[in-house]
Amino acid sequence: MTEGLHGELQKHGVFTTTLEGIHNWGRRNSVWPLQFGLACCAIEMIATSMARYDLARFGAEVFRPSPRQADLMIVAGTVTKKMAPQVVRLYNQMPEPKYVIAMGACAISGGPFKQGYNVLKGIDRFLPVDVHIPGCPPRPEALLHAFMTLQRQIDRQKLTGDERPRHLRAEAPSEYPVPQFGKKDLTPGKNAAVWSPPVSTRSG
Amino acid sequence: MPVPEFDPPTAATGYSLKQREGEEGELLEISMGPHHPSTHGVFRMDVALEGERVVRLKPVFGYLHRNHEKIAEEVTWLSSMPYTDRLDYFNSMTNNWAYALSVETLAGIEPTERAEYIRVIVAELTRLLNHTCLIGFLVMDMGALGTPLMYAFREREKILDLFEALSGSRMMCNYLRFGGCRCDLPADWLTEMNRFLGEFDRFLDDYEKLLTGNEILQARTQQVGSLPAELAISAGVSGPMLRASGVGYDIRKVDRYGIYDRFDFRVPLGEVGDVYDRYMIRILEMRESLGILRQAARDLPEGPIVNSKARLRGFRPKPGEAYGRIEAPKGELGFYLISDGSPQPYRYRVRPPSLVNLTVLEDMCLGHTVADVVVILGSVDIVLGEVDR
Numbered sequence: 001m002t003e004g005l006h007g008e009l010q011k012h013g014v015f016t017t018t019l020e021g022i023h024n025w026g027r028r029n030s031v032w033p034l035q036f037g038l039a040c041c042a043i044e045m046i047a048t049s050m051a052r053y054d055l056a057r058f059g060a061e062v063f064r065p066s067p068r069q070a071d072l073m074i075v076a077g078t079v080t081k082k083m084a085p086q087v088v089r090l091y092n093q094m095p096e097p098k099y100v101i102a103m104g105a106c107a108i109s110g111g112p113f114k115q116g117y118n119v120l121k122g123i124d125r126f127l128p129v130d131v132h133i134p135g136c137p138p139r140p141e142a143l144l145h146a147f148m149t150l151q152r153q154i155d156r157q158k159l160t161g162d163e164r165p166r167h168l169r170a171e172a173p174s175e176y177p178v179p180q181f182g183k184k185d186l187t188p189g190k191n192a193a194v195w196s197p198p199v200s201t202r203s204g
Numbered sequence: 205m206p207v208p209e210f211d212p213p214t215a216a217t218g219y220s221l222k223q224r225e226g227e228e229g230e231l232l233e234i235s236m237g238p239h240h241p242s243t244h245g246v247f248r249m250d251v252a253l254e255g256e257r258v259v260r261l262k263p264v265f266g267y268l269h270r271n272h273e274k275i276a277e278e279v280t281w282l283s284s285m286p287y288t289d290r291l292d293y294f295n296s297m298t299n300n301w302a303y304a305l306s307v308e309t310l311a312g313i314e315p316t317e318r319a320e321y322i323r324v325i326v327a328e329l330t331r332l333l334n335h336t337c338l339i340g341f342l343v344m345d346m347g348a349l350g351t352p353l354m355y356a357f358r359e360r361e362k363i364l365d366l367f368e369a370l371s372g373s374r375m376m377c378n379y380l381r382f383g384g385c386r387c388d389l390p391a392d393w394l395t396e397m398n399r400f401l402g403e404f405d406r407f408l409d410d411y412e413k414l415l416t417g418n419e420i421l422q423a424r425t426q427q428v429g430s431l432p433a434e435l436a437i438s439a440g441v442s443g444p445m446l447r448a449s450g451v452g453y454d455i456r457k458v459d460r461y462g463i464y465d466r467f468d469f470r471v472p473l474g475e476v477g478d479v480y481d482r483y484m485i486r487i488l489e490m491r492e493s494l495g496i497l498r499q500a501a502r503d504l505p506e507g508p509i510v511n512s513k514a515r516l517r518g519f520r521p522k523p524g525e526a527y528g529r530i531e532a533p534k535g536e537l538g539f540y541l542i543s544d545g546s547p548q549p550y551r552y553r554v555r556p557p558s559l560v561n562l563t564v565l566e567d568m569c570l571g572h573t574v575a576d577v578v579v580i581l582g583s584v585d586i587v588l589g590e591v592d593r
Contacts, residue, residue, distance in 0.1 A: 035241050039268055039589055040293035040375065042245070050357040065241035083246055083267045086238055112287065115278070116271030137293075137375055 020159045028059075028154040031099070031147075034070035035063035036090065039077025041104035041137040048140040058147055067093040072150070074143075075127075078106035078113055079120040081186050085178050088126050092175040096167035099154075101146050102129045105136040112136060125190040126176060128166070231259065234574075238267045242345045242578045245588030249565075249577070256573045261566040265559075268592040276552040281307060281519050282382070284552065289376040291554065292590040294334050297326040297367070298532040300380035305461060306528030306539035307382050311521035313514045318507040319384035320463045324500045325397070326370070326379065327530075328493040332404065333363045334533035334585075335444075335486040336411070342483065342582040343415060346424045352414065359407055362400050369393060383514030394501055401497055408490060416487065425479035429568040429580035432477065439564045443535025443557050445584065448485045449477035455531035462530075466503070467496045479583040520547055534558055534585050554593055558586040 001016060009016055017025075037045060049055040049063065064070045067090045079087055091100065102123050105111030110121035123129065130153060131146045138146075157165045166172040176194070179186040190196075237248035246267035252260035272291065276284040288303045289296035301323055308315065315323070340356030364374045369390050371377040379386050415421055431441070436449040446453055454471040456464040472488035474481030521543045529538035535557025542551040561584050569577045 036239060038246055039270075040290055043293060044375065046353075047357055047361070050361075051354050052358070052361050078268060078270050080267060080269055082269065083238065086246075086267075090239055112290070113270045113272075113275065116275055118269050118271055139374065 024155050024157055028151040030059045031072045032062045032064050032070050033060055033072040033074050034067055035065045037076050041076035044137045044140055045074055045076045048143045053140040070094055072099045074101045074103050075107040075123045076103040079123050080118050081120055082181055084120050085181055088176055088178045091127050096174050099130045099150055100127050101131045103133050104138055108132045125195045128194050244586055247588055258569050258572055261569050265592050268588045272593040273552050277549055280547045286378045289378055290589055292587045295330045295533050296377045297330045301327055302530045302537040303539050304380045304382055306526055306541050309528045310526035310541050313383040316384050316508050316511050317505050319509055321500050321504045322385050328497045329363050331493045331533045332490055333360050335490050338585050345578045345582040381510055384510030388509045401494055428479045428576050430478045431568055440560045444485045445561050448474035448481040450474055455536055467499050469496050479579055482583040535561055556590040558590040562586055
């Protein structure tokens with residue numbers, strides 16, 4: 001259908017769309033986050049869902065305490081090595097399609113506590129993170145921006161073809177191995193399928 | 205509230221697994237947390253239940269252990285100031301103050317007069333912030349989803365706007381310095397604050413009208429989680445929890461640190477020491493805080509904001525040790541510091557009120573139902589950043 005015909009029909013009150021379009025539209029406007037706070041950032045996450053910042057405008061005010069009912073995990077706060085197995089387990093319990101926002105410096109890299117012996121240096125070592133937000137803690141506006149970024153990502157998803165998202169490909173995993181909190185450290189220390197150490201390259 | 209026909213075991217006598225005559229069933233052990241909507245973070249309780257009654261409760265900490273004390277021993281004295289923000293992340297200003305006070309005691313620095321007043325102002329604003337949000341979370345745990353918490357966060361945003369104008373950051377203010385504060389008040393800040401105080405007065409009346417006389421709130425909180433005064437004292441409980449049990453111990457009155465001896469305020473006390481008393485204490489404390497804020501804003505003198513003799517760079521206090529404590533919104537927050545004359549602390553120890561107040565959780569919860577455990581935990585007012593550090 002051409003753009004002209006689409007516009008012409010719309011003038012007459014006929015709305016046309018693609019299956020993909022309406023599918024993505026419906027999903028991006030009803031992303032339910034998991035009610036799950038780890039540290040300081042969780043307070044800003046709660047503030048985002050309150051009256052002034054009003055996450056409800058984006059269809060995401062329904063914070064579900066159970067991972068079985070949630071679509072989005074907002075990793076809000078420092079992930080310690082004692083907590084990392086539980087975070088991965090919660091992710092595994094969420095039904096597909098599911099998304100992860102790593103909120104705050106600690107969740108994306110360890111943040112100010114990176115040098116600590118008990119702090120995981122970024123949750124993206126174990127989970128596929130869709131949006132990273134820097135900040136300590138990020139302002140609620142930053143979380144809203146991350147949320148809108150996620151919505152744009154959902155909007156671009158294809159239902160068929162080679163560019164299908166992870167949850168529509170049979171070979172892609174929907175669960176990730178849960179690390180064990182061993183005697184000295186987490187074993188394994190990272191999930192090689194989702195994270196590899198950055199390689200620094202020099203240009204020129 | 206009918207008293208349950210159940211002889212609650214105490215922590216001293218322990219519990220028995222013996223079945224009663226004519227009763228079937230066995231003890232049920234459940235793990236509440238670390239992911240639980242009402243454990244206020246990543247806190248876990250291993251609870252043993254007989255029917256719906258708690259017969260044993262074992263708290264499990266450490267899910268947010270961020271090595272605060274160890275990191276502080278490896279960075280300079282001043283560099284720990286932003287880390288203290290993240291201890292009790294609701295109350296960054298009072299955390300700053302406790303640390304600054306300890307270092308000032310250690311190094312013998314006198315804060316300036318104007319800075320002392322500003323410290324009192326930000327600390328009391330923090331107390332308002334903490335208590336409103338706590339009550340919001342407390343009633344949310346009882347089932348009032350949303351509305352009271354929304355009101356609380358509306359007021360929190362107003363206070364955070366003031367903090368942001370003052371320090372540049374909403375939550376993690378990093379505002380205090382040894383010997384004073386980092387920067388002076390912006391123009392019109394006091395006017396804004398006075399306007400806020402007027403609004404907060406009205407808000408508090410509304411809040412009380414909604415909650416204090418509410419039948420459901422009274423049924424859920426009265427005679428629930430009573431904490432006897434002797435136990436509270438012997439366990440080292442401090443802050444509003446101690447005063448709700450009827451012990452008149454407020455470090456603002458006892459130590460008179462800073463300039464608290466210049467202000468006229470009362471210390472509210474509870475009688476029963478149950479959750480309702482803890483709720484009321486916080487409401488009354490907020491009213492007293494408003495009074496302190498008005499007095500401080502009225503008397504605020506002009507002058508330098510930071511002691512010019514205090515050094516920021518190359519700060520090396522003489523060898524020695526010091527303990528400084530303040531009345532943080534949650535209780536006695538203290539820092540025990542040992543200096544060996546180097547740019548870093550030799551030992552850096554935090555005395556967190558949340559952790560010490562949490563130690564009596566089992567004694568308060570035994571014999572109550574699981575739903576009450578959630579409310580009792582809410583009334584203790586913990587922040588896991590401070591419990592685990």
